[in-house]
Amino acid sequence: MSRSIVVTSGKGGVGKTTTSANLGMALAKLGRKVVLVDADFGLRNLDLLLGLENRVVYTALEVIARECKLDQALVKDKRQPNLSLLAAPQTRNKTAITAAHMKALVEVLSRHFDYVLVDCPAGIETGFHNAIAGAKEAIIVTTPEISAVRDADRVIGLLEANRIKDIKLIVNRLRPAMVKNNDMMSVEDILEILSIKLLGVIPEDEQVIVSTNKGEPLVLSEKLPLAGIAYENTAKRLEGMDIPLLDLNASSGSVLSRLQRWLTGKS
Amino acid sequence: MPELDADLSTATADEAETVAAKEHDSVTQQVRFKTINRQLHLLLPPERDIVSEDGETAPALLWSDLLQQLQQRLTGTERFWEAQTPVYLQTSDRLIDVPQFVELGEALQEYNLKLKQVITYRRQTALNAVTAGLSVEQAVAKEPLKITTNVGVPSEDPLYLKMTVRAGMEIRHAGSVIIFGDVHAGAEIIADGDILVWGKLRGLAHAGARGNRLAVVMALSLYPTQLRIAEAIAMVDPPKTSFCPEVAFIDTNLLNLDGESGISIVKAVDYSKQFA
DSSP states (O other), X not given: OOEEEEEEOSSSSSSHHHHHHHHHHHHHHTTOOEEEEEOOTTSOOHHHHTTOGGGOOSOHHHHHTTSSOHHHXXXXXXXXXXXXEEOOOSSSOGGGSOHHHHHHHHHHHHHHOSEEEEEOOSSSSHHHXXXXXXXXXXEEEEOSSHHHHHHHHHHHHHHHHTTOOEXXXXXXXXXXXXXXXXXXXXXXXXXHHHOOEEEEEEEOOHHHHHHHHHTOOXXXXXXXXXXXXXXXXXXXXXXXXXXXXXXGGGGGSOHHHHHHHHHHTOO | OHHHHHHHHHHHHHHHHHHHHHHHHHTTSSXXXXXXXXXXXXXXXXXXXXXXXXXXXXXXXXXXXHHHHHHXXXXXXXXXXXXXXXEEXXXXXXXXXXXXXXXHHHHHHHTTEEEEEEEESOHHHHHHHHHTTOEEEEOOOOSOSSOOOOTXXXXXXXXXXXXXXXXXXXXXXXXXXXXXXXXXXXXXEEESSOEEEXXXXXXXXXXXXXXXXXXXXXXXXXXXXXXXXXXXXXXXOOOSSXXXXXXXXXOTTOOOTXXXXXXXXXXXXXXXXXXX
């Protein structure tokens, strides 16, 4: 049974594309066949994050216009052959395709892949409506900021009105130390406001910036940073595994104390 | 600072009036379900702008917004209908093409409702409905060409929705509104009658939007972003205890500095014995 999931947030810059790339890669590592669809027409980024920019020949637009075959436009990741990318056109804008096109595209893709992950553009206009057209499920990405959470709430409402009822939340860029000092909204605060299911919590991590610039998703690192582990766990939860949330406060301790905690099984 | 204060107070009063007027106008620009003669009718708002007596315009609803609203209403009221309940669609003056009829039919079918008949007084809409395979009743145009909001219209039956009203959603109704669920910050409930929220009220609530000062707002947890009853506006302090159902109303026994009565909030358990 194939799953088509749109990754969306309303607000820009909260980490939709980073989440799509890492989640897609993590699912591929778990042995699932995954295709990432960049629905951010005119502002494509997903190929950059995956380091696949120079391999994009055709985009979704050529597929829709029947100028190429679908498998010609799919860029297979050499590091992880389970992962493919369907890039968005760089030169056109969001009016280049319609919701019906997108729906048909996702439908065809879901026949060949276990997961179709659609990276949605920011905002709630045409681009958003196109991106959600083919999806059966949604992942909302938010950061612990009041504006991001408010926009997330708006987007959840719009998704529900468009018959997408299976909606899960990823809280991105959480800083446990700030939460502890009551300087940042906690995950509980966010869940209280949004009242939807939590899929994962990703801590703020400098490695994310490094990996973004290198074009190599975090979860491909040999020694996984904390955020990478969090993404892997999130992917496993999406697969239905019962993985507890990371103890993010552990990261503040030394490596030795973390090891000790791990060995003694105490958190 | 007295001057500034005076300015501020007039500004708020003016604002309150325009807000109230605007809301009054657009009350009819909403998709509504209504039971008429034991039949379920779906009423679409007209296709043109609604102009009020003082010349303010409420723009007509776009088709995409209309569908969105319909979806919201269906989500909120779905459990009240039996499977395959026939729906009578009143399109007023809207021109609806065949694909749009199909879209409506699909949206209703999703909630196990069956689009049965179209009631229209627009010939082209009637023809399109027939093409889409629906039965049609040609109505006689009853509404005046220029719709004006008029005083003395009785209020609608209460609107009962079981849903979470999220940021950006707007529920307007020419009667009382009952929400079985939470109303999130960023959402707006505007009712000509009372507002009852069986859940947390965090968004904006405006009861008695057409000027009924007897309207009340009640919620299991009453902490709206802003509270309005008729032309009065209040900002609300957070509830003192974690569970404290409250009622907000205009208390005519209490006067503020301007000699007007403002909004008071009391515990729900105390309301009836003290004020009703």
